Amino acid sequence: MKKKEVPQDKSHLEKANIKDMVYAVDENGEYTAELSTGWEPKSIALDNAIQEIEERTAAAKARFFNNESSPIEYYMELHKMDIPILASYMGLWQWRVKRHLKPSVFRKLSAKTLQKYADVFEISIGQLKGINE
């Protein structure tokens, strides 16, 4: 990549005042480190990935209101987690966390376990038990 070809596209980096450093070749054939505000191909990839998480979060919410899933699934998606990551934060086996996604199992969880989930998601137990519509 030539120095003058370093892309300066719009990206989410802008609002945090971060610029991406890339390496490019200058007029004399020497390498220099240049700052880039972003590049469209990767911005689109990131936006798509975020949109997918939002879709999964919305689906988890719908499942909660249909009584197909416990709120834990919703909060897990909201925090961009999956079962292995949530299990790691909880210090539990994955199969146990998976069971807690069932509404019937969730209803029987001890106060201690609920508190742990609430701590991981940084909300109260009251909030954990429901989802704002």
Added chain:
Amino acid sequence: MSETLKIDFSHKQAAHCENGVVSNLMRHNGFEVSEPMVFGIGSGLLFSYLPFIKVNYAPVFTYRVLPGLVFNRFAKRVGIKVKREKFSSPKKAKARLDENLKNNNPVGLQVGVYNLIYFPDEYRFHFNAHNMVVYGKKDGQYLISDPVMESVTSLTERQLEKVRFAKGAFAPKGHIYYPTAFPEKLELESAIAKGIKQTCRDMTAPVPIVGVKAIRWVAKNIRKWPKKIGAKKTNHYLGQIVRMQEEIGTGGGGFRYIYAAFLLEAADEIHNEKLKKFSKEMTEIGDLWRDFALDASRIYKNRSSESDGYNKIADQLVAIANREENFFKRLKKAI
């Protein structure tokens, strides 16, 4: 604790966090080593495809070696010693950090990105192999030199503890590291040769999950995915490839440009003119990776699913694999 502890530390932005931390810590200790030099000597360049491990609901594609490896190899090859420690207790981890700061020793930390408040929300994923330097403490705030940031920043005790004890794959467990002993003079010449040789070996390894063979495997799968897993998932996977290749920290072209910069610098360092030509070629290979990313993005931008597009980018990957195979075979002989 309201005492002020500020180590005189010069922050310099880098493309990649681990190279940047090493380069900045080396400068602090009186050795000027550039980011590309750290990356090249540490044999950071790679390609690897791990279809059986999923991150963000997509397989793992990586353009570099495992976290920590660059510093370890670099240290061994230039003759410095590194101390590394992990903790099960956040309290002990904090005590060890404070102790080092008191001893005027800036340290490297491995942290998770998800709770790193100075990153934009969109970039905060559960990625646990980020690196930063802590160089002091002021009014209860830790002073942070994060190599991907233009300038220094700070985190509260609570914020730093959270990122040091992030959970999930590659959980940092409070991981702290710093160089402890240095030689009189860094042995760059032999280190460069060793670094290059290992990368040549890795990239042409006879296993399907690393090097050029892994690139070909991905190409093969890209042709199959649309039928097998559908266009939506395929496009999600392509997005993952492009992000791993181009997202913050690769220097562009999946680390190929950083590597080209390394070869150019190494040519002068070990007086090998041939490396300059190799550097130019590596830049061209980086450009091919950029073209691939651009064409892949055209597919997922429109969320389209014409199979022609998939075959075309698969062809591009095969061409890149052939080019890299030929490149690393010749580079090995030139050293």
